[in-house]
Amino acid sequence: MVLIQRLLLLPVLLLGIAAVSFGLSRATGVDPVIAIVGERAMEDPAVVAAARAQWGLDRPVAVQFLRHVANAVQGDFGTSFRTRRPVGMDLAERLPATLELVLAATLLGTLVGAALALLSARWPHGLLDQAVRGFASAGVSIPVFLAGLLLLWLFATSLDWLPGPGRLDARLTPPPVWTGMLLVDAAWAMDWAVWRDAARRLVLPAAALGWGIAALVARLLRATLIEELARFHIVAARSRGLSEGRLLLDHALPNAMVPALTLVSLSFATLVAGAVLTETVFAWPGVGAYALESARTLDYPAIMAVTMLGGVALALSGVVADAGQAWLDPRLRDR
Amino acid sequence: MGSMTGLARRAALATLVALGLGGPALAQQAPATLVVARNMDVNSLDPHRGFCDTCQIVFDALYDTLVTIGPDNRTPVPRLATRWEASADLTRWTFHLDPRARFASGRAVEAADVAWSFRRLAATRASSSFLAGDIERIETPDAHTVTVHLKAANSEFIGIAAAPYMAVVDRVAAEAAGIRAEGEVAQDGGDRWFGENSAGSGPFTLARYRPNDELRLARNANYWRDAPAFAEVVIRQAAGAAVQGQLLASGGADIALQLDTETARALPRDRATVQVLPSPNFIYLAIAPGAPAAQGRFTPEVREAISLAVDRAAMIEFVLGGAGKPQASPIPNGFPGSAGLEVPGTDLARARQMLAAAGHGRGFDVDFTFPAINSYGADMSLVAQRLQQDLGRVGIRLRLQPATFPVWVQQMRAAQLPMTIGYYAPDYFGSAQYVNFFGIMEGTPWFTRAGGGNLPSIANGELRGLLTRALAAPEAEREAAFQAVARSMMGDRIILPLLSPDLVIAHRPGLQGVRYSTCCNLPLAEIRPR
Numbered sequence: 001m002v003l004i005q006r007l008l009l010l011p012v013l014l015l016g017i018a019a020v021s022f023g024l025s026r027a028t029g030v031d032p033v034i035a036i037v038g039e040r041a042m043e044d045p046a047v048v049a050a051a052r053a054q055w056g057l058d059r060p061v062a063v064q065f066l067r068h069v070a071n072a073v074q075g076d077f078g079t080s081f082r083t084r085r086p087v088g089m090d091l092a093e094r095l096p097a098t099l100e101l102v103l104a105a106t107l108l109g110t111l112v113g114a115a116l117a118l119l120s121a122r123w124p125h126g127l128l129d130q131a132v133r134g135f136a137s138a139g140v141s142i143p144v145f146l147a148g149l150l151l152l153w154l155f156a157t158s159l160d161w162l163p164g165p166g167r168l169d170a171r172l173t174p175p176p177v178w179t180g181m182l183l184v185d186a187a188w189a190m191d192w193a194v195w196r197d198a199a200r201r202l203v204l205p206a207a208a209l210g211w212g213i214a215a216l217v218a219r220l221l222r223a224t225l226i227e228e229l230a231r232f233h234i235v236a237a238r239s240r241g242l243s244e245g246r247l248l249l250d251h252a253l254p255n256a257m258v259p260a261l262t263l264v265s266l267s268f269a270t271l272v273a274g275a276v277l278t279e280t281v282f283a284w285p286g287v288g289a290y291a292l293e294s295a296r297t298l299d300y301p302a303i304m305a306v307t308m309l310g311g312v313a314l315a316l317s318g319v320v321a322d323a324g325q326a327w328l329d330p331r332l333r334d335r
Numbered sequence: 336m337g338s339m340t341g342l343a344r345r346a347a348l349a350t351l352v353a354l355g356l357g358g359p360a361l362a363q364q365a366p367a368t369l370v371v372a373r374n375m376d377v378n379s380l381d382p383h384r385g386f387c388d389t390c391q392i393v394f395d396a397l398y399d400t401l402v403t404i405g406p407d408n409r410t411p412v413p414r415l416a417t418r419w420e421a422s423a424d425l426t427r428w429t430f431h432l433d434p435r436a437r438f439a440s441g442r443a444v445e446a447a448d449v450a451w452s453f454r455r456l457a458a459t460r461a462s463s464s465f466l467a468g469d470i471e472r473i474e475t476p477d478a479h480t481v482t483v484h485l486k487a488a489n490s491e492f493i494g495i496a497a498a499p500y501m502a503v504v505d506r507v508a509a510e511a512a513g514i515r516a517e518g519e520v521a522q523d524g525g526d527r528w529f530g531e532n533s534a535g536s537g538p539f540t541l542a543r544y545r546p547n548d549e550l551r552l553a554r555n556a557n558y559w560r561d562a563p564a565f566a567e568v569v570i571r572q573a574a575g576a577a578v579q580g581q582l583l584a585s586g587g588a589d590i591a592l593q594l595d596t597e598t599a600r601a602l603p604r605d606r607a608t609v610q611v612l613p614s615p616n617f618i619y620l621a622i623a624p625g626a627p628a629a630q631g632r633f634t635p636e637v638r639e640a641i642s643l644a645v646d647r648a649a650m651i652e653f654v655l656g657g658a659g660k661p662q663a664s665p666i667p668n669g670f671p672g673s674a675g676l677e678v679p680g681t682d683l684a685r686a687r688q689m690l691a692a693a694g695h696g697r698g699f700d701v702d703f704t705f706p707a708i709n710s711y712g713a714d715m716s717l718v719a720q721r722l723q724q725d726l727g728r729v730g731i732r733l734r735l736q737p738a739t740f741p742v743w744v745q746q747m748r749a750a751q752l753p754m755t756i757g758y759y760a761p762d763y764f765g766s767a768q769y770v771n772f773f774g775i776m777e778g779t780p781w782f783t784r785a786g787g788g789n790l791p792s793i794a795n796g797e798l799r800g801l802l803t804r805a806l807a808a809p810e811a812e813r814e815a816a817f818q819a820v821a822r823s824m825m826g827d828r829i830i831l832p833l834l835s836p837d838l839v840i841a842h843r844p845g846l847q848g849v850r851y852s853t854c855c856n857l858p859l860a861e862i863r864p865r
Contacts, residue, residue: 022700027611034704038386039744041462043780052461054521083546084379084526093545131587142845156585162584169368169570170549173758283573283582293547293574300742 006319007171012173013315014308018072021307022065025300028089032057035081035205035298055081068304077308082294087283087305091287093307096180097167101209101278102271104202110264117260120218121225132218144274148208155204162203165283169197194237205282209274214269224256226261257264258325265321272313368567369846369862372573372588376545381525382457382502382535386761388856389550389570392500395855396552396568397500398535401449402493404764404854408669411493415503415536416481417445425488425807428496429734432479437559438505448473450704451506453483459525459663463500488807491671491765495646496764506533529676538563538860543617546735547572552859563861573840576712583607583841588848590842592857594711596658599688599839607841612659612851613654615667616711616760618718620645620774620831622753624793625786628754636693639826642679643686644729645722649832655718657732658839662832665773667759671739671766672817676825686729698730703732703754704746707737707797710758712836718756722833750786756833764853766817770802783831 033051041047052058056067065316071078077087120132127262157166162235168174168182175182175189183202187197228234229252238244275288287306294302371392379385382394395403402419405412416430436444450473457467470491485492506516512532515523519688533541536559539552550570553565571588573579576598579591584606591607599609622641624633635809651659663670663676668792690696705719732751733754738746746752762768773781787793794802803822805816824830841856842849848861 028742030745036378038462039388040780041465042744043783044465047460047462047464048735050521082378083530084381085530085546090546093548126714152581156581160585162758164581164587165573165581166587168570169587170571171368266523280574281578283571283578285545285572289572290547291573296739335441 009157017311080300098183104206105210109213113214116218117221120222136219137216145277228252268317369565372579372653373592374583381529384461391856394499396539399535408853446481458520508534594839596656617835620665623785625790640686640689658837662835666821672821699864703733704736
């Protein structure tokens, strides 16, 4: 019921996001024509007038907003001032790159975080536990761009184990676009040279972005596992002679997973935000780098579309988190 | 330590191999691909609408111009035109096209294509349209002769004709796609069509363009001159010097174009050859005597004192690590009129004396808004900090206020900034562009920005006449005529060039022909394996 309510509220939320982002972008007081014609041509009235007419900026602001909303409802987010292409086309090209990165970071972060939490909970307060807690502290406190630069310096430049920035070696021919995710498309096309290169290039940005998730999962899961291991049913199971490993994996972990998975679901939106910096550091052609460049150049149509996309991602991650919780915890299903 | 590292490496490699990721990629590498890393600032691939540094490189590769600028970065040399002549009054320029010239479509390049292209450049009313703004009419007496009639004498039209924005487009291919040179040009869809197609006679054709990701050029199979060495050129998006350096060092790119000296020094010697070249780009201090916030302080004497307080050599060292040159006037080094000009010196005692005589013995405070960006390897924040130090020594206290680029432009255009810093790179090889932009005379951007509307007395009364004379001067007298223009602009002390950053270009060893061009930035067709 809650899920249906949330989905029904989504259009209202999007309208609100559109209004706020449109209002904020206009509130800067900066003439968007600067982004279109550049500094020098701003002094040429003919050029400025032509640009205003071409991009609809000569109309009243209210009309601009209503047109934007009306077009957006039909899936038309306008034309980017910067790329001069439909924003929808830009996002369609870039979204798969971000999704691939964020999914890899989520997977890597969750697996590494869970493994560390299990080790930590198995031998609490020992040397390993201290190390895991140090890893978690570093993960939540080191900015993602710094982590990215450090990883690049260490693994790409100094050790030369992994390739540098970029999603694919420019000398390779990308596979035909099927999903836009290189690993999937290359596998579909059975182009293993491309697949290997794409996979190797995904490791560092996914590690930089996923470090924070790993830290959070390790910290939360460790705490809930230690809590679970102290419960009566675990004590009873231990007294029946179950091994510590089975106690941890079969009895404590399923119960401790619920809050951790909620955390992972809700972190998805944070990861999308973190992708802005990761994509810039790793020259990753995703929505994050697009958003940053759009904001820098006052590309209003692109800014609004990216903001709405972020709103949808945030709302959907909440819905997924609720659905996941309900799946894992039967008590929540009837709410 | 060594064994620890070896152990760690083996362990990590084993993990990677287990994941199927280890070892060098078995890439099916096309050996004839050249990869250039740079921040792609492309705003359109329509050659008559795009206006950016990357656009210069790409348009030069896709399209031919009538002439180009030779390797000495001064002399016009043939491209589509085998020869040309100007009338005695420099208002009529006739170009004779090479009959061998062919578009990528195979069709011969005709005079009508040149006329259509120049008309379209003017009609798009885009940022680069001013280049065709002085054209009165174009005649095509035969298929291989074009005569351009100008509204006024212009000795620099040959330099304008070499600008990549003066690209000659296959009008038949373009018109078939709905592209127009007259009428509703604004809605002709050129941005979209040229983003997916090219219609030129240049050494390359457009293969694929993904904005802010990569741009692929393929060798033009019908190219009518010597074929370029590389079958494919990829321009790859890399924002910032650090990312470009990483790409070059890791083999992901062959050329990095926007490095600073620090990043270049850190590149492994066996992986990068670094060229440090003088450039015509420059950073300037601008004073707006007529801005309301200037409160009438910036008299000619105060402006002279400000100039005397700036230590240009120390600024080049501080901002660029020494990789730059001082510049005397708003006409940059190497351009007509710049030879032999003396760079203003530093004299703090005289500066203080002049300020005291102007009633500012105790100095004054002034807001100093500047664009917080890195421009041509110069961090504008460092420039502002150095200026704050220099001017502070004579009592002028700058309150630094960094701003985003659009906000800075907006405030500057409204003459709201009493002092600021800016940057400039040439649109073509010629000095008139600097006079028309920086000259303090009615109608120029910097007359408005300096507050000429509030304080018309700042206008330089002789400048327009000097420019007209320089543009009509015969070749033998041109340098001296532009030098008079440059000296007159220096005398205004409103635009004070601070430094000209050297260009730092790094490329992998084994390449030759990598050079900077004053018209075309990086001529891709000249690059070849050693």
